[in-house]
Amino acid sequence: MKIYNTMTRKKEELVPLVPGEISMYVCGPTVYNFIHIGNARPLVVFDTLRRYLEYKGYKVRFISNFTDIDDKLIRRANEEHTTVPELADKYIKEYRQDAEGLCAEPATCNPRATEHIPQIIKLVETLIEKGHAYPVANGDVYFSVRSFPGYGKLSGQSIDDLESGARIEPGDLKRDPLDFALWKGAKPGEPAWESPWGEGRPGWHIECSAMSEKYLGLPFDIHGGGADLVFPHHENERAQSECACDSTFANYWMHSGMLQIANAETGETEKMSKSLNNFLLLHEVLEQVRPAALRMLMLQSHYRSPLVFGEQRVAEADAALTRIENAVKALDWLLETGTPRGEAALEPETAAEVLAATLDAAALSDRVVVLRDGFTEAMDDDFNTCKALGEVFALPEDTDYLAIAPAVLTKLAARYGAVRVGFTGALTPEQLARYGKGTGVQGISAADAHSFLAALDADTSLSPRRTAAARAAVWDAFFRQALELLPTTLPQGLREVSSSLLTSLTAVDLATLERTLEFLATSAEPVDITADALPGDWAGGHYTVSDASRAAVQSFFNLSPAAAQSASGSEP
Numbered sequence: 389m390k391i392y393n394t395m396t397r398k399k400e401e402l403v404p405l406v407p408g409e410i411s412m413y414v415c416g417p418t419v420y421n422f423i424h425i426g427n428a429r430p431l432v433v434f435d436t437l438r439r440y441l442e443y444k445g446y447k448v449r450f451i452s453n454f455t456d457i458d459d460k461l462i463r464r465a466n467e468e469h470t471t472v473p474e475l476a477d478k479y480i481k482e483y484r485q486d487a488e489g490l491c492a493e494p495a496t497c498n499p500r501a502t503e504h505i506p507q508i509i510k511l512v513e514t515l516i517e518k519g520h521a522y523p524v525a526n527g528d529v530y531f532s533v534r535s536f537p538g539y540g541k542l543s544g545q546s547i548d549d550l551e552s553g554a555r556i557e558p559g560d561l562k563r564d565p566l567d568f569a570l571w572k573g574a575k576p577g578e579p580a581w582e583s584p585w586g587e588g589r590p591g592w593h594i595e596c597s598a599m600s601e602k603y604l605g606l607p608f609d610i611h612g613g614g615a616d617l618v619f620p621h622h623e624n625e626r627a628q629s630e631c632a633c634d635s636t637f638a639n640y641w642m643h644s645g646m647l648q649i650a651n652a653e654t655g656e657t658e659k660m661s662k663s664l665n666n667f668l669l670l671h672e673v674l675e676q677v678r679p680a681a682l683r684m685l686m687l688q689s690h691y692r693s694p695l696v697f698g699e700q701r702v703a704e705a706d707a708a709l710t711r712i713e714n715a716v717k718a719l720d721w722l723l724e725t726g727t728p729r730g731e732a733a734l735e736p737e738t739a740a741e742v743l744a745a746t747l748d749a750a751a752l753s754d755r756v757v758v759l760r761d762g763f764t765e766a767m768d769d770d771f772n773t774c775k776a777l778g779e780v781f782a783l784p785e786d787t788d789y790l791a792i793a794p795a796v797l798t799k800l801a802a803r804y805g806a807v808r809v810g811f812t813g814a815l816t817p818e819q820l821a822r823y824g825k826g827t828g829v830q831g832i833s834a835a836d837a838h839s840f841l842a843a844l845d846a847d848t849s850l851s852p853r854r855t856a857a858a859r860a861a862v863w864d865a866f867f868r869q870a871l872e873l874l875p876t877t878l879p880q881g882l883r884e885v886s887s888s889l890l891t892s893l894t895a896v897d898l899a900t901l902e903r904t905l906e907f908l909a910t911s912a913e914p915v916d917i918t919a920d921a922l923p924g925d926w927a928g929g930h931y932t933v934s935d936a937s938r939a940a941v942q943s944f945f946n947l948s949p950a951a952a953q954s955a956s957g958s959e960p
Contacts, residue, residue: 389444389768391610392692394618394641395542399770402640404609410441410448411608413600413638415617416498418455418592419479420464423486425668425697426647426660430614432686433644435492437612440767451603452495453596454480456502457589462578472579473502482671489674491683497603501595505581508590508598511632512570512583520631524561527573527586533566536627542641543619568624570594593624597637601629611638615646615692644691650698657696668697681706687773708781715783719756723749759783806831814857819850837862 390399404410414434417423423431438450455461456476465475480500487494501508512529515521520535533539533547540546550566562569571594574580574587581589590598600608606629613622622641629637648657649666660666673682685705689695759779766775810829811820817827823840832840841862844855 390770391640391642392770394643397544400640402609404446405607405639408445408447410446410610411604412438412448412450412610412612413596413604413608414450414452414495414611415596415613415621416452416454416495417479417483418458418460419476419483420458420460421479422482422669422671424660425670425673426614428486428490428670428673428682429647429686429695430612430644431487431490431492432683433691434612434642435490436683436687436773437642437691437771439493440771448496449604450496451600452498453599454483454498454500455592455595456480456500457579457595458592466577476500476502486670486674489671489679491679499599499603501590501599502579504595504598504602505590507602508594509571509581509583511594511598511601511628514632515570515628518631520628521570522563523571523585526561527571527588528561528569529571529585530562530567531570531624531628531631532564533568533627534564536631538630539627540623542626543623545619545623568593568620570628593621594628596621597625597629597632600625600637601633606633607636607639609638610640610642612642613644615643618643642691645689645694647695647697650696650701652699655698677702678706681709684709684777688777690774691771708777712780712783719752719783723752806833807837808832809862811858811861814861815850815854819854832862 389402391402392398393400412434414430417427434450434452438448441448454476457472461472461475465472468475470478480498512521515531516523516529519532521529521531523529540550547566569591571583571585571588572591573585574589579589580587600606600611611622611625626637629635647660649660649664649668650656651658651666658664658666660668681702682705685697685702686695688705688708759782762779763776766772766779769775808829809832811825812828815825820827820830823843841859844850844858847855
């Protein structure tokens with residue numbers, strides 16, 4: 389598995405410090421308010437990364453902190469006329485509820501900065517002893533940036549560039565405008581702890597350094613967070629930790645891209661801000677959309693790329709997720725119902741046996757293996773969820789045709805002459821030429837299709853993915869031809885309903901549809917059709933449908949796989 393390392397700016401093979409284990413630290417929230425939709429992206433990204441690593445067999449130790457002492461907490465506590473600990477407790481509880489609502493797994497540990505003051509003080513003392521930090525008269529302690537030659541490497545900035553935009557604020561006692569606070573001397577009315585430099589509180593950056601070292605040791609495998617944390621937070625974390633411990637801090641740095649908002653009126657993207665009235669809190673968003681759809685949206689783009697959030701994009705993600713969910717349900721049912729590899733087809737007596745003889749579970753199993761391999765390949769290439777989801781999206785299409793047994797397909801195809809098949813994307817021109825085929829759309833007869841697919845199955849030089857794609861192209865063409873060439877005795881209304889369903893039918897639906905259409909097209913005698921199937925009457929060789937008939941067809945063919953199985957006995 390390769391991941392992009394922000395430090396080296398290239399993809400690198402993930403080699404854990406301990407074989408079979410991953411140590412991972414992700415910066416958590418500063419708990420002074422509800423988290424917003426932008427905070428949700430790194431939450432989803434790194435939760436999914438952790439799940440995938442566990443899926444790959446790694447034991448993952450996942451640490452994500454709470455910053456519960458900070459200037460923002462102090463200001464907010466004063467505004468709400470409460471204490472900093474009470475405010476932190478309130479918003480830690482809200483964060484946990486939001487994370488649970490977003491279906492994120494709990495971290496191995498969520499350390500709080502205020503619970504680690506001794507570790508923080510010890511780390512600051514070590515930095516002073518090694519000449520990397522210095523106390524000043526007001527009780528502040530500063531890190532000397534120029535004492536660390538590698539400063540700026542993570543963020544890709546030079547000391548000279550940083551210096552040009554830096555200045556010392558009035559009242560600051562630091563020696564260099566680039567230096568940053570490790571410890572802040574106490575101010576009236578602020579929380580404070582005893583230290584060798586007098587009462588005070590920790591700076592933001594030193595908190596994560598102390599907590600990551602305590603729970604993971606140095607070095608650890610992966611440090612993650614949003615792209616907005618690369619500088620100064622992560623740059624400063626790295627500098628102070630490596631200076632104190634004479635060790636690499638983290639072996640790999642991963643950062644998720646920023647989230648932007650799609651303007652509801654113009655469609656243009658804009659930065660989320662209160663001034664633009666587009667500041668969205670996560671818990672408010674979760675009241676309007678289902679969590680899984682929001683996760684889907686955030687994983688449809690590569691984690692390092694910017695992500696645009698908007699109502700239309702959420703709706704599209706929800707629809708895509710629904711397709712996958714339905715395909716998985718159909719797949720589960722098909723694999724359970726279909727004829728396994730090596731077993732003879734049933735001589736069907738019941739409706740359930742008819743379906744079992746029709747469905748080829750072995751072919752579906754083979755296709756699932758191919759898709760799983762493609763999914764894993766994408767995820768192993770820098771956690772490419774966008775490409776991996778492309779493999780998953782193949783499931784809805786695959787369940788339409790790959791589950792139909794070859795004998796059934798051959799029977800269906802034998803009714804027609806040559807059918808136009810598009811092989812683009814399935815086989816290369818060189819591979820097609822071996823079988824006497826050219827590029828583009830090809831005419832192929834039922835007999836040719838049978839021998840062609842048999843040859844493909846026997847061709848060991850073709851990958852399973854190529855074979856499956858070619859098979860899909862052939863049988864999809866015959867299915868569509870079947871619907872286009874229905875006898876004229878089949879009413880137009882029924883054809884319209886049936887053809888509109890083609891794009892979303894499962895394999896069981898297609899099998900049922902094929903038998904129903906064949907019955908309606910070939911029956912020579914008047915037949916009473918009950919309301920459980922297709923209400924209507926035969927007259928003069930034509931089947932008459934009404935609006936009620938169309939509604940019945942729609943309802944019949946939109947049944948779930950389980951319901952379709954139970955209802956199949958009522959087919960005409």
